[in-house]
Amino acid sequence: MTALEVPRNSLSQRLTAGSRRFFRWLTRPQVVLSLLLIVIMFYMVIIPLYKLVQTTVTWQLVDVSRVEGAEEGELTLYHWTRMMTGIFGKIYTFTPLQHSLTVATGTVFLAMFIGGALAWLVVRTDMPGRKLINQLAVLPYIMPSWTLAQAWLVLFKNRTQGGSPGLFEFILGQSPPDWLSYGPVPIIICVALHYYTFFFLFVSAALMSIDSNLEEAGELMGAKRWRILRKITLPLVLPALLSGFIMTFSKALGTFGTPNILGSPVRYYVLSTMMRGSLAAGDKADAFVLGIVLILFSIVTISLNQKLIGTRRSYETIGGRGFVATPSKLRDWKKAIFVIVVIFQLAIVVIPIALLTYNTFLLRSGDFSFDNLTLQNWIGEANPDYNDGQPGVLLNPRIWKTAWNSIRLALLTALFSGLLGVLLGYSIVKGRGTRLSKLVEQMAYLPYVIPGIALGAVYIAMFSKPLGPIPSLYGTFALLVLVSIADKLPYSSRSGVSAMMQVGHELEEAAQIAGANVWQRFRRIIFPLTTAGFVSGFLLTFITVMRELSLIILLVNRDTQVLASQTMWYVENNLDQMANIVILILIFITVTGNLIIGRFRGGSLQKGLGSR
Amino acid sequence: MDTTIRIINLTKKFGKVVALDHVSLVIEPGTFLTLLGPSGCGKTTLLRCVAGLEDPDGGEIFIGDKLIFSFDKGISLPPSQRELGLVFQNYALWPHMKVDKNITFALEIQKMSKDEMKKRVKESLKEVQMEGYEDRYPREMSGGQQQRIALARMLAYRPKIFLMDEPLSNLDARLRMDMRSEIKRLHHIAGATTIYVTHDQVEALTMSTNIAVMKEGVVQQFDPPDQVYHYPANLFVADFIGNPKVNLLEGEIDAQDLVDLGHINIKVNTYNASGKVVVGVRPEDIIVSTTPIPGAHEFAAYSVLPSGADSTIIARQKDIELTIRVMGISKIKMDEKIWVAFDPSTLNLYHKDSGNLITS
Numbered sequence: 027m028t029a030l031e032v033p034r035n036s037l038s039q040r041l042t043a044g045s046r047r048f049f050r051w052l053t054r055p056q057v058v059l060s061l062l063l064i065v066i067m068f069y070m071v072i073i074p075l076y077k078l079v080q081t082t083v084t085w086q087l088v089d090v091s092r093v094e095g096a097e098e099g100e101l102t103l104y105h106w107t108r109m110m111t112g113i114f115g116k117i118y119t120f121t122p123l124q125h126s127l128t129v130a131t132g133t134v135f136l137a138m139f140i141g142g143a144l145a146w147l148v149v150r151t152d153m154p155g156r157k158l159i160n161q162l163a164v165l166p167y168i169m170p171s172w173t174l175a176q177a178w179l180v181l182f183k184n185r186t187q188g189g190s191p192g193l194f195e196f197i198l199g200q201s202p203p204d205w206l207s208y209g210p211v212p213i214i215i216c217v218a219l220h221y222y223t224f225f226f227l228f229v230s231a232a233l234m235s236i237d238s239n240l241e242e243a244g245e246l247m248g249a250k251r252w253r254i255l256r257k258i259t260l261p262l263v264l265p266a267l268l269s270g271f272i273m274t275f276s277k278a279l280g281t282f283g284t285p286n287i288l289g290s291p292v293r294y295y296v297l298s299t300m301m302r303g304s305l306a307a308g309d310k311a312d313a314f315v316l317g318i319v320l321i322l323f324s325i326v327t328i329s330l331n332q333k334l335i336g337t338r339r340s341y342e343t344i345g346g347r348g349f350v351a352t353p354s355k356l357r358d359w360k361k362a363i364f365v366i367v368v369i370f371q372l373a374i375v376v377i378p379i380a381l382l383t384y385n386t387f388l389l390r391s392g393d394f395s396f397d398n399l400t401l402q403n404w405i406g407e408a409n410p411d412y413n414d415g416q417p418g419v420l421l422n423p424r425i426w427k428t429a430w431n432s433i434r435l436a437l438l439t440a441l442f443s444g445l446l447g448v449l450l451g452y453s454i455v456k457g458r459g460t461r462l463s464k465l466v467e468q469m470a471y472l473p474y475v476i477p478g479i480a481l482g483a484v485y486i487a488m489f490s491k492p493l494g495p496i497p498s499l500y501g502t503f504a505l506l507v508l509v510s511i512a513d514k515l516p517y518s519s520r521s522g523v524s525a526m527m528q529v530g531h532e533l534e535e536a537a538q539i540a541g542a543n544v545w546q547r548f549r550r551i552i553f554p555l556t557t558a559g560f561v562s563g564f565l566l567t568f569i570t571v572m573r574e575l576s577l578i579i580l581l582v583n584r585d586t587q588v589l590a591s592q593t594m595w596y597v598e599n600n601l602d603q604m605a606n607i608v609i610l611i612l613i614f615i616t617v618t619g620n621l622i623i624g625r626f627r628g629g630s631l632q633k634g635l636g637s638r
Numbered sequence: 639m640d641t642t643i644r645i646i647n648l649t650k651k652f653g654k655v656v657a658l659d660h661v662s663l664v665i666e667p668g669t670f671l672t673l674l675g676p677s678g679c680g681k682t683t684l685l686r687c688v689a690g691l692e693d694p695d696g697g698e699i700f701i702g703d704k705l706i707f708s709f710d711k712g713i714s715l716p717p718s719q720r721e722l723g724l725v726f727q728n729y730a731l732w733p734h735m736k737v738d739k740n741i742t743f744a745l746e747i748q749k750m751s752k753d754e755m756k757k758r759v760k761e762s763l764k765e766v767q768m769e770g771y772e773d774r775y776p777r778e779m780s781g782g783q784q785q786r787i788a789l790a791r792m793l794a795y796r797p798k799i800f801l802m803d804e805p806l807s808n809l810d811a812r813l814r815m816d817m818r819s820e821i822k823r824l825h826h827i828a829g830a831t832t833i834y835v836t837h838d839q840v841e842a843l844t845m846s847t848n849i850a851v852m853k854e855g856v857v858q859q860f861d862p863p864d865q866v867y868h869y870p871a872n873l874f875v876a877d878f879i880g881n882p883k884v885n886l887l888e889g890e891i892d893a894q895d896l897v898d899l900g901h902i903n904i905k906v907n908t909y910n911a912s913g914k915v916v917v918g919v920r921p922e923d924i925i926v927s928t929t930p931i932p933g934a935h936e937f938a939a940y941s942v943l944p945s946g947a948d949s950t951i952i953a954r955q956k957d958i959e960l961t962i963r964v965m966g967i968s969k970i971k972m973d974e975k976i977w978v979a980f981d982p983s984t985l986n987l988y989h990k991d992s993g994n995l996i997t998s
Contacts, residue, residue, distance in 0.1 A: 046712030540744035541718035
């Protein structure tokens with residue numbers, strides 16, 4: 027059919043038409059929302075990152091008295107040269123970096139072994155009690171990450187650093203060697219036992235989606251079991267292993283609690299603990315240099331791994347439908363392996379909690395005899411003879427305030443993150459294919475590459491002074507909420523997108539045709555249909571914020587202390603029993619939360635993490 | 639109200655892909671127009687542009703005298719102001735609302751009274767023969783029932799124009815048959831101008847008053863079904879419509895009324911044409927006999943496929959293969975000699991190069 031000739035319009039007519047079209051584009055809900063979210067995320071992520079870099083290349087107030095010719099606010103490479111060269115660079119940057127990399131690498135391999143082996147046993151074998159193991163396997167992740175470190179000290183503390191001995195010495199009368207009490211070995215073990223959950227979840231999901239016909243085909247062709255595992259199964263779970271690798275490595279790289287408990291007493295500093303030290307000493311710019319180093323390493327790992335995953339992704343959907351899962355027979359090993367797994371699970375969950383609990387009843391540290399048991403740490407009145415005059419944890423009004431802070435922080439973060447997630451999901455899915463949608467998605471993803479402790483540092487840099495319409499937030503509770511929301515952005519956006527994908531654009535379009543305006547569409551169609559995702563995301567965020575330490579440790583003060591940072595305060599003041607009580611309270615809250623999640627259909631920790 | 643839909647030079651691009659390329663159509667009131675074509679031909683895009691769910695990159699759309707879209711004037715009325723109803727391929731019933739709520743959603747927005755709404759729900763459910771299903775959730779119904787509810791939802795707010803986007807493609811063959819007659823009936827009663835998108839030629843031929851066959855964003859032919867079937871405007875339409883497929887025989891016009899197919903010549907009506915042509919003949923228009931008849935060509939039955947009401951015979955002579963359709967169960971045996979003849983009035987001639995129908 028031939029085109030009809032349309033008379034050309036005058037310039038002014040075309041201008042009005044153009045501006046009408048632009049206005050219509052601008053008032054599309056996904057465009058308005060995208061622009062709004064971009065502004066919000068710009069404030070929450072981009073400006074802080076910029077401030078972080080800017081601080082490291084300008085003279086700070088503390089430098090003025092220390093360095094001749096320093097002019098506050100002027101550009102300088104002083105901090106970078108100081109942190110990157112000479113003995114100073116070695117002590118403050120390169121040794122901690124080396125330690126961080128050692129810890130992260132060790133953690134990844136140990137976690138991969140534990141998580142991978144457990145996943146295989148649970149998904150692919152006829153081991154008894156697989157359901158139980160499946161439930162237990164995620165417990166260490168639900169507990170605060172430094173729980174195991176504290177339990178480790180209860181057991182293996184030695185007196186080289188002064189203070190009281192651990193249970194090991196109490197029973198055997200001999201001090202455990204330094205390498206067993208402190209430093210990289212216990213740090214790696216404790217961090218790995220917390221983060222192996224990533225590998226466990228990713229690998230079991232991958233194994234579940236592999237058709238065991240593929241393996242049987244190999245078997246029919248006469249391949250030995252080990253060969254099948256190596257040549258068929260392993261390549262198929264490789265993408266899952268790589269995802270686990272990124273998650274674990276970047277988390278371990280920025281982890282704070284465990285290295286602070288098990289490393290700092292013997293001056294085994296990693297980047298995160300060194301950053302905190304520099305900040306405490308008032309050298310903000312120096313700390314931020316370390317933060318940038320941390321971020322850079324995180325980015326390198328993630329992009330490297332994504333490149334690898336990118337080429338392997340095609341494996342992921344193999345046999346997605348109608349697959350057959352025939353368990354491998356463990357034969358004579360069945361019982362032995364089951365016993366080993368159960369003992370392992372006990373060793374990493376039950377025993378640590380038991381040790382911590384027992385420890386909380388000790389009047390004097392290091393004396394594990396029964397006549398030393400007391401309730402003083404829990405409900406004792408303040409007594410200058412014990413615990414530096416601190417009252418029992420449950421009687422301490424400050425702890426109640428701290429607990430309230432924790433709950434408030436977790437609730438607010440979960441609420442805002444959930445809401446933000448739905449809006450992000452809507453903007454990204456509705457605008458799919460446009461540059462705006464991509465930009466929103468990428469911005470929301472950005473905090474993923476920033477380790478928690480560095481993000482915390484970023485927020486000190488940003489809100490220490492008023493910025494645009496935002497007042498100075500330094501030291502406020504709002505800052506903690508803000509940084510927690512920023513940290514959860516990637517997760518919120520992912521879960522929002524997956525929730526929105528399930529809604530399907532026709533459902534909204536049908537409402538649009540029926541005459542519903544934007545608000546009616548959100549209120550009556552989109553919000554009700556995304557509730558399930560919202561609730562499970564809400565609870566998951568609640569739990570993870572509850573036991574988050576690295577992120578907020580640099581930002582809390584007396585008034586904004588939360589339970590997680592309170593444990594560190596007790597630890598650093600040698601009040602281990604009281605720290606352990608607070609840890610137990612935290613475990614109680616998070617485990618209860620996870621049980622509630624389990625009640626919601628489709629909202630388990632497994633699913634929540636799997637979608638990331 | 640005048641519900642003539644005038645689409646003028648409508649163009650829509652997705653990135654570099656041109657989904658609609660200067661499409662112009664005038665759809666008279668009461669028409670049942672089917673947009674027919676293979677996937678990716680732009681038929682759904684055209685429907686969505688009329689509905690207001692997509693913003694075209696050029697052209698104009700009028701409903702009656704009302705300009706609902708103009709690129710050059712920068713006008714695009716929102717879907718709600720276009721007074722039309724849309725039925726989606728996957729029904730798009732709101733899963734968290736019961737049937738009655740699904741139906742009253744639009745009515746509530748119009749702030750209709752409770753009694754009136756109740757009446758409308760009853761009426762529209764009756765029209766689709768789903769009385770008594772008010773309290774069901776969509777997931778508690780079969781696909782066919784859900785599609786009826788989707789129709790009822792559209793009927794309830796009495797739009798001036800019905801739009802349907804492959805509404806039957808998710809149903810099984812039997813249900814599809816039933817729903818075809820239902821939808822045709824609904825259109826007959828309501829008399830609303832209807833645009834119906836499908837890739838199923840049988841649906842198009844059985845239901846429409848007009849068919850627009852589309853390919854690569856361009857309307858190939860816009861005619862009533864019999865016209866589209868008997869006089870396809872070009873080789874694409876000829877090939878796309880009809881089952882079994884049309885026979886397309888390449889040849890050259892040698893005398894005024896003979897086409898040389900290589901081994902055989904067939905007589906055609908006189909055309910002012912010359913050179914290379916393609917002869918199109920529907921399988922049921924070929925005359926076949928087991929005994930020699932004058933002017934017929936001898937073929938061999940390569941394969942015989944009886945299917946009850948009719949039989950398909952594949953006949954061959956050297957490199958010429960014909961698909962022939964005869965009524966009833968054919969007695970012809972495989973490899974048997976048969977004689978085929980053509981009725982010049984049933985043959986369509988196409989230019990080989992342009993592919994367009996040669997009209998006399």
